[in-house]
Amino acid sequence: xxYHIHILITMILTSCFFNDLKAGNDRPKAIEVEISAGFSLxxxxxxxxxxxxxxxxxxxxxxxxxxxxxxxxxxFFKERQEDVKFNLIASVFADxxxxxxxxxxxxxxxxxxxxxxxxxxLLQDSPSSATIHGPAITPRIGIELFHHLRITAHYRxxxxxxxxxxxxxxxxxxxxxxxx
Numbered sequence: 001x002x003y004h005i006h007i008l009i010t011m012i013l014t015s016c017f018f019n020d021l022k023a024g025n026d027r028p029k030a031i032e033v034e035i036s037a038g039f040s041l042x043x044x045x046x047x048x049x050x051x052x053x054x055x056x057x058x059x060x061x062x063x064x065x066x067x068x069x070x071x072x073x074x075x076f077f078k079e080r081q082e083d084v085k086f087n088l089i090a091s092v093f094a095d096x097x098x099x100x101x102x103x104x105x106x107x108x109x110x111x112x113x114x115x116x117x118x119x120x121x122l123l124q125d126s127p128s129s130a131t132i133h134g135p136a137i138t139p140r141i142g143i144e145l146f147h148h149l150r151i152t153a154h155y156r157x158x159x160x161x162x163x164x165x166x167x168x169x170x171x172x173x174x175x176x177x178x179x180x
Contacts, residue, residue, distance in 0.1 A: 028175075029175045030060070032058065032176035034053070034173040035171060036051070036053075036054075036170060037050070037171070038050055038152075039169075041166050045165070046075070046078060048076060050072065050073025050074075050086070051072055054069040056176075058176065063096055066094050067094075068090075068092055069089075069090070069091045069093055069111065069113070071088075073085075073167075074086060075163075081123055083119070084132075085119075086163075088116050089113060089136060090115075092113060093109050093110065093138070093140070095107045095109030096109065103145060103146050105143065106141075107144065109139070111137070111139075114136065116131070117132045117133070136156050136158045136159065138154050138157070140153065147177050149173075150170070152169050155167075
């Protein structure tokens with residue numbers, strides 16, 4: 001795993017060196033903060049709401065950004081009558097911004113983090129609850145419109161307790177700006 005992290009960091013830095021953006025006033029601000037809300041859906045589950053906050057550092061001179069995200073939400077699994085409330089999902093993300101000019105910027109990224117959740121089984125004869133936690137990996141794709149409005153789709157793969165789920169969110173990014 002350590003080897004893979006070194007390769008990822010090397011790829012990002014190499015991309016920044018060979019993919020230098022134009023200098024001037026049209027670079028994005030170094031730090032931006034996004035607030036977003038959306039829906040989560042898992043197989044055999046009802047849609048649940050989630051909210052997220054993410055701070056991102058736009059690496060100078062390249063198309064990558066690195067972010068720290070905190071999320072909260074819930075999902076109800078119909079088949080097993082289980083209500084899962086994600087109290088906290090904390091992740092580190094790296095995104096690549098494909099197009100850096102115009103008012104439309106597609107991006108793709110990968111996050112790694114940790115989740116903590118409360119699970120309540122709602123069966124009549126034996127109700128129970130448990131605290132669940134473990135690692136999570138989150139690939140995501142999205143588009144940023146007008147340098148601030150972000151539509152993001154993700155798949156959060158939880159490596160414990162089968163709490164993996166899809167999500168889509170709409171967010172507003174404070175800071176940032178054009179990536180020309």
